Amino acid sequence: MSTPWGYRPRNNREEPQWDLHPQTHAVRAGLARSGFGETSEALYLNSGFTYSNAEEAFSSFADETDHFLYSRFHNPTIAMFEQRLAAIEGAEFCVATGSGMSAMFASLACLVEQGDHVVASAAMFSSCHVVITEFLPKWGVTFELVKGNDPAAWAKALSKPTKAVFIETPSNPLMEIVDIQLVSDLAHKVGATVIVDNVMASPVLQKPLQLGADVVMYSATKHIDGQGRVLAGAILGSAQYIQEKLMPFTRHTGPSLSPFNAWVLVKSLETMQMRVERMVENAQAIAEFLESRKEIKSVRFPGLKSHPEHALAMKQMNGGGGTTVGIEFVGDQSEVFAFMNRLKIIDISNNLGDSKSLITHPASSTHRRLTPEVQAEMGITPSVLRLSVGLEHSSDLIKDLTQALN
Numbered sequence: 525m526s527t528p529w530g531y532r533p534r535n536n537r538e539e540p541q542w543d544l545h546p547q548t549h550a551v552r553a554g555l556a557r558s559g560f561g562e563t564s565e566a567l568y569l570n571s572g573f574t575y576s577n578a579e580e581a582f583s584s585f586a587d588e589t590d591h592f593l594y595s596r597f598h599n600p601t602i603a604m605f606e607q608r609l610a611a612i613e614g615a616e617f618c619v620a621t622g623s624g625m626s627a628m629f630a631s632l633a634c635l636v637e638q639g640d641h642v643v644a645s646a647a648m649f650s651s652c653h654v655v656i657t658e659f660l661p662k663w664g665v666t667f668e669l670v671k672g673n674d675p676a677a678w679a680k681a682l683s684k685p686t687k688a689v690f691i692e693t694p695s696n697p698l699m700e701i702v703d704i705q706l707v708s709d710l711a712h713k714v715g716a717t718v719i720v721d722n723v724m725a726s727p728v729l730q731k732p733l734q735l736g737a738d739v740v741m742y743s744a745t746k747h748i749d750g751q752g753r754v755l756a757g758a759i760l761g762s763a764q765y766i767q768e769k770l771m772p773f774t775r776h777t778g779p780s781l782s783p784f785n786a787w788v789l790v791k792s793l794e795t796m797q798m799r800v801e802r803m804v805e806n807a808q809a810i811a812e813f814l815e816s817r818k819e820i821k822s823v824r825f826p827g828l829k830s831h832p833e834h835a836l837a838m839k840q841m842n843g844g845g846g847t848t849v850g851i852e853f854v855g856d857q858s859e860v861f862a863f864m865n866r867l868k869i870i871d872i873s874n875n876l877g878d879s880k881s882l883i884t885h886p887a888s889s890t891h892r893r894l895t896p897e898v899q900a901e902m903g904i905t906p907s908v909l910r911l912s913v914g915l916e917h918s919s920d921l922i923k924d925l926t927q928a929l930n
């Protein structure tokens with residue numbers, strides 16, 4: 525794999541002549557060893573680079589491919605992360621950013637201009653909702669929100685000229701599923717670029733580019749780090765989108781990732797598949813347990829047969845139901861808070877995709893910024909909790925939930 529700036533690993537071995545499994549990419553892709561031959565990926569914690577002479581500086585700036593210039597543009601450790609994630613995702617290129625939100629904003633802002641129209645699934649992360657419904661309109665970009673699991677609504681919305689389609693699937697927190705293939709086909713007929721927020725599924729469970737989407741974005745803060753340490757984001761897509769649209773925007777607006785955070789993430793990617801697979805197993809067991817309890821009105825988890833888009837989810841998400849469970853309680857907010865306060869292992873927190881199981885009350889935290897009407901459209905009531913299932917043993921998690929419910 526080479527990057528847009530032509531960075532080459534310094535080792536003399538030939539690359540394997542067969543297609544590698546994503547797990548092998550997760551350990552090996554992008555690894556660029558220095559002359560010291562270090563085993564683990566090196567941390568290049570520097571902002572700038574030097575040139576051996578004026579002519580080298582001249583040619584480096586003229587043809588920005590042979591020499592790193594400045595860590596706002598690129599950096600060897602960040603490049604290792606970008607190349608590794610691109611290999612796992614099966615994307616031509618990747619640009620890493622300082623947070624998931626800077627990735628989301630840049631992925632759209634580099635495409636749209638005044639007079640353009642954006643269509644998005646209504647159930648989405650609240651900051652993404654703010655970008656599409658409050659910021660883009662300030663710059664003359666109109667929007668329409670569609671019920672994500674309603675194909676007829678997508679067909680209607682995408683009968684008009686549209687520049688970009690933004691979908692989050694599964695949605696946060698209630699795990700609604702959007703048919704990526706169906707929406708991509710409709711979007712391409714009107715010339716729209718399809719961007720998928722793949723945070724909830726992670727690169728392990730869902731490959732939107734293979735389903736017809738054009739661009740994938742991540743909050744790498746979630747499963748990619750998965751250990752609650754760093755904020756980061758990433759945007760993946762074709763060479764054309766990344767080089768012609770995205771990079772001219774990100775280079776000059778500067779949502780860059782820190783090389784230190786990239787170094788943490790390079791190592792996180794090595795274990796991502798194993799972590800996510802175990803979290804999916806744990807989440808499935810917990811969702812089934814919760815569904816059997818009388819205190820719970822409904823459990824939203826794509827791995828359950830009761831989920832309205834169960835069949836689509838299983839097809840689209842590589843047979844895994846996800847790592848996050850939406851829970852609607854019979855009781856009101858005070859009973860839900862009392863349940864949260866009785867938990868002895870699961871932490872009250874607003875992150876997800878973490879090795880530690882975390883419980884969130886979306887109405888008063890992650891989705892607080894939305895009006896009660898918008899929350900209601902997304903199905904978020906004061907009786908709803910989101911449980912991000914971690915890597916503890918499922919038997920302990922079920923014991924914790926049981927004692928808190930009783």
Ligand SMILES: *Cc1c(COP(=O)(O)O)cnc(C)c1O
Nearest residue numbers: 623624625649696723743745756
């Ligand atoms: C967390 C999250 C984001 C934003 O990511 P940050 O890294 O917190 O900026 C975007 N979309 C979804 C679905 C998320 O869960």
